[in-house]
Amino acid sequence: MHSSFSHNFPTIEAPDAIHRHLSGSKDVDSLSADEMVSYQTESLTAIVRRAYDKSPFYRAKMEQAGVGPREVQRLDDLRKLPFLTKDELRGKPWQLLACDKRDISLVQVSTGTTGGKEIYMMYTRRDHLLPDLALRYSKLFAVGPGDVCLNALPYEMSAAGLAFHKTFMDGQHATVLPVGKGGAYSTPAKTITVMEDLRPNVVATSPSWAIVLAEEAAQRGFDPKSLHLKKMWLTGEGCSPAFRKRVENAWGTTANFFYGSLECGMLGIECDVHDGYHVPQAHAIVEFVDPVTGAPVLAGEIGEIVVTALLRYDSPLIRFRTGDLGLLEEAPCTCGTMLPRFRMRGRAVDQVRAEGRSVSPLHLEDALMQISEVGNWFEFVVPRSGDGRVKIRCELAEGVQPSSSLIEAIVAKMRAATGLSFDLELEDHMPRPTSKATRVVHA
Numbered sequence: 001m002h003s004s005f006s007h008n009f010p011t012i013e014a015p016d017a018i019h020r021h022l023s024g025s026k027d028v029d030s031l032s033a034d035e036m037v038s039y040q041t042e043s044l045t046a047i048v049r050r051a052y053d054k055s056p057f058y059r060a061k062m063e064q065a066g067v068g069p070r071e072v073q074r075l076d077d078l079r080k081l082p083f084l085t086k087d088e089l090r091g092k093p094w095q096l097l098a099c100d101k102r103d104i105s106l107v108q109v110s111t112g113t114t115g116g117k118e119i120y121m122m123y124t125r126r127d128h129l130l131p132d133l134a135l136r137y138s139k140l141f142a143v144g145p146g147d148v149c150l151n152a153l154p155y156e157m158s159a160a161g162l163a164f165h166k167t168f169m170d171g172q173h174a175t176v177l178p179v180g181k182g183g184a185y186s187t188p189a190k191t192i193t194v195m196e197d198l199r200p201n202v203v204a205t206s207p208s209w210a211i212v213l214a215e216e217a218a219q220r221g222f223d224p225k226s227l228h229l230k231k232m233w234l235t236g237e238g239c240s241p242a243f244r245k246r247v248e249n250a251w252g253t254t255a256n257f258f259y260g261s262l263e264c265g266m267l268g269i270e271c272d273v274h275d276g277y278h279v280p281q282a283h284a285i286v287e288f289v290d291p292v293t294g295a296p297v298l299a300g301e302i303g304e305i306v307v308t309a310l311l312r313y314d315s316p317l318i319r320f321r322t323g324d325l326g327l328l329e330e331a332p333c334t335c336g337t338m339l340p341r342f343r344m345r346g347r348a349v350d351q352v353r354a355e356g357r358s359v360s361p362l363h364l365e366d367a368l369m370q371i372s373e374v375g376n377w378f379e380f381v382v383p384r385s386g387d388g389r390v391k392i393r394c395e396l397a398e399g400v401q402p403s404s405s406l407i408e409a410i411v412a413k414m415r416a417a418t419g420l421s422f423d424l425e426l427e428d429h430m431p432r433p434t435s436k437a438t439r440v441v442h443a
């Protein structure tokens, strides 16, 4: 019996670097720094060698840069290799392949929120399963058998839903409830029904959807706090500390951010300290470079985040420029995890201009969401000229009565927090997002 099924359950072949350094029950977040360097070095050299040997695209890039696999022996040698940009991937589905097309089992496509032609990422069965089957981060991602995980992230035209699904189910051996987020059958009402019936104790979703679900629950007389969640993970949208606090209050649990992307997969996991993202070092090498010169920046200086995937052998991702800005934090985290930590500084393209100044929408959101009279739904109407003032359009919190003195008080608080002047327009009901929340509109 056993052998007759074996073709249906092929084992995946783990690369040598994993065999040698991460096999057994070792947890990635308790490896010593030396062990991590050995593992990363061995993975990197194997991936660069494979990219050169099997991918005409990478071979041409390396030859043009005058570098080959022999020149990459240590982690520092990574910087000899050329960068990979989004533009090299747009509209070119098979660009990164270092294997036969027929070995690809999964293709994911970009959500298209950043504009331009689609980016596709291809996975062989091994590349798809390796990140979860081979590795655990049990301090940072403490989920296991017996946990019931509500996965309210999009499964369609997005990599997020399936990625968390696989991590919960295959990686952590927990129970997963694939309710999705706004798909054909995925209404907030149905999701609340599933929650009431199955009582999950872990939730993964986006910040704005967490509030959409909490509001739906309240309308039904169901208190999400009664679930006594042990953890919530939020991903897929920028989120200010003050909006996160609102999510935590509504759900009665700690909500940690998770940073990842279609191209790179998992890139940063927040611990409960909420003071930066820990780098999942078994998955990726993260560099910070000057966005203009491409030279590495010093620890503590803001640079563009550049990623090399360490578990992607058949469609390698080497020195990919994410367009996101961040900085490495040298001080160890109080959570006790040894994995290094970085802070995000958003994307340069997301900054808006008002009154002749450049300002981060997340900074505006944070200030607004600290004002308890303001409801959970808002948008900033930013002048196209860049000189005018921002108009805030928002709901008031439930039970708060509008008045001109309240409007003046909100505007004064916003000015004190940001140094900007504002107009304010109160709305009875702002539309709820069905996709990514839109916080900024230009007028």
Ligand SMILES: [Zn+2]
Pocket (backbone or CB within 6 Å): 271, 272, 273, 278, 333, 334, 335, 336, 337
């Ligand atoms: Zn930490």
